Amino acid sequence: MNDSNETSTPKPEDAAAEAADARADDAAAEQPAEADAELDPVEALRAENQEMKDRVLRTMAEMENLRRRTEKEIKDSRQYSVANFARDMLNVGDNLRRALDAISDDARAAADETMRALIEGVEMTEREMLKQLEKHGVTRLDPAGERFDPNYHQAMFEVPNPDVPSNTVVQVVQAGYVIGDRVLRPAMVGVAKGGPKERKPDDGGEAGATPGATVDKTA
Incomplete structure (x- = not known):
């Protein structure tokens, strides 16, 4: 217990x-x-x-x-937004320019009153069309004498010319156009070959123009 x-x-x-x-x-x-x-x-x-x-x-x-x-x-x-329309209108401008270029200086001098009025009308139409395109941001490229730039130019041929630096645009076959900072159409150009080399390239060492080179910026 x-x-x-x-x-x-x-x-x-x-x-x-x-x-x-x-x-x-x-x-x-x-x-x-x-x-x-x-x-x-x-x-x-x-x-x-x-x-x-x-x-x-x-x-x-x-x-x-x-x-x-x-x-x-x-x-x-x-x-x-007008890029496609503007590109189509460039063909109209090309035809106007071809019509004017087809008239020689002698033909202009010998033209009668009616013919002169027609020529002036075509010239005014071309100027007005370019003015309206520029109003909407489209700018014409006429790079004669400038350095070849593959972003804005298309090299069609080379021209032997020792008097100017190589890769200089010496002939513009067809003017180019840009809208803003975009290319509508590159300028078709001929470039110099055989002249002195440029001392200060401005595009990061671009080697030079190659016939048939195309732009890489499009609108």
């Missing part, structure tokens, strides 16, 4: 350990409340305010980038 009573009675050291564990649990439960109590409301508001300010700034930056992209797209659309 005595043995059973002794077994059921808790030891003092076990009771002390259990009490210590209970106090530790209570302390751990109280820590979050104490941490919340230590958080300064003013600092919390400042942090929240800073976060909202950052979001607003990011949103404003994104909206500004969107506005700029939209403006550029609208501008390009307006500028290049």
Whole structure:
């Protein structure tokens, strides 16, 4: 009987350990409340305010980038929307120019009043057409005397000429046209060959004109 009573009675050291564990649990439960109590409301508001300010700034930056992209797209659309029409009108201009070039100086001098009026009418039509094309951003390329540029010129043949630097445009077979910074049609040209080499190339070391070279920028 005595043995059973002794077994059921808790030891003092076990009771002390259990009490210590209970106090530790209570302390751990109280820590979050104490941490919340230590958080300064003013600092919390400042942090929240800073976060909202950052979001607003990011949103404003994104909206500004969107506005700029939209403006550029609208501008390009307006500028290049007439590219196909303008390219077709160049054929009309070519025919007008061929008609004028077919009239020799002697024929002009000997022309009667009616013929002179017809010639002047064709010349005025050509000038007005070029004026209207330029109004819509189309510019004529007449690169005689300039350095050959494969981005804007198409070399049709080479002309032996030691008096000018090699790769100089010495003859324009057909004028070229650009719209904005895009090529509608490259100028067809003849380039000099056999002259002195250029000392300062301006296109990153372009080797020179090759007959039949084509542009790599199109509208």
